[in-house]
Amino acid sequence: ETGVTQSPTHLIKTRGQQVTLRCSSQSGHNTVSWYQQALGQGPQFIFQYYREEENGRGNFPPRFSGLQFPNYSSELNVNALELDDSALYLCASSLGGTTPDTQYFGPGTRLTVL
Amino acid sequence: RKEVEQDPGPFNVPEGATVAFNCTYSNSASQSFFWYRQDCRKEPKLLMSVYSSGNEDGRFTAQLNRASQYISLLIRDSKLSDSATYLCVVNRLPINKFYFGSGTKLNVKP
Numbered sequence: 001e002t003g004v005t006q007s008p009t010h011l012i013k014t015r016g017q018q019v020t021l022r023c024s025s026q027s028g029h030n031t032v033s034w035y036q037q038a039l040g041q042g043p044q045f046i047f048q049y050y051r052e053e054e055n056g057r058g059n060f061p062p063r064f065s066g067l068q069f070p071n072y073s074s075e076l077n078v079n080a081l082e083l084d085d086s087a088l089y090l091c092a093s094s095l096g097g098t099t100p101d102t103q104y105f106g107p108g109t110r111l112t113v114l
Numbered sequence: 115r116k117e118v119e120q121d122p123g124p125f126n127v128p129e130g131a132t133v134a135f136n137c138t139y140s141n142s143a144s145q146s147f148f149w150y151r152q153d154c155r156k157e158p159k160l161l162m163s164v165y166s167s168g169n170e171d172g173r174f175t176a177q178l179n180r181a182s183q184y185i186s187l188l189i190r191d192s193k194l195s196d197s198a199t200y201l202c203v204v205n206r207l208p209i210n211k212f213y214f215g216s217g218t219k220l221n222v223k224p
Contacts, residue, residue: 002159031210042118042201042214043158056209090157094210101210102148105157 025093137202
């Protein structure tokens with residue numbers, strides 16, 4: 001196992017609601033990246049946090065926001081949920097935000113928006 | 115144009131067969147290359163990193179061709195347990211951001 005944990009494992013919400021997903025990184029890792037994986041697609045980069053600062057962002061609207069805590073755990077918040085937000089949300093931890101390093105994934109949170 | 119392109123498959127092969135996947139990437143500044151394996155409804159798991167010199171891990175061999183910007187994965191003596199989706203991944207600085215292909219599905223049949 002990677003040592004990366006995520007909660008909850010599954011979530012059902014309705015359009016317009018807000019959701020918070022949580023991730024604990026592997027011990028010793030200071031970087032957390034979040035990805036969205038729609039059915040049949042590869043994961044798409046949402047953003048990355050390095051030492052509590054946002055270190056880069058993909059092509060996602062501002063209603064996707066995040067946070068990283070001093071213990072390097074992280075949250076992903078999504079406001080005003082849309083049906084297309086239904087996906088598997090993956091967090092990945094790695095060492096350092098500025099080196100091309102391997103990333104280790106948590107089991108994901110499966111979000112369904114009705 | 116997508117950053118990383120893969121043939122989605124599925125590749126249906128008998129046990130014991132040898133199967134090869136390729137993927138291409140569009141940005142020549144890409145620095146690190148990986149193959150991840152993803153089982154149905156599970157998270158991606160690192161299969162192997164890919165180096166220009168080529169690398170082997172048991173039945174798996176990965177190769178990188180920087181000039182042509184493609185990455186390959188060869189699986190020899192396929193097992194039923196190899197059935198999964200194989201994701202080709204590249205990353206590059208200034209941040210350690212992964213670009214994933216859509217994955218190639220492999221079904222190994224008895």
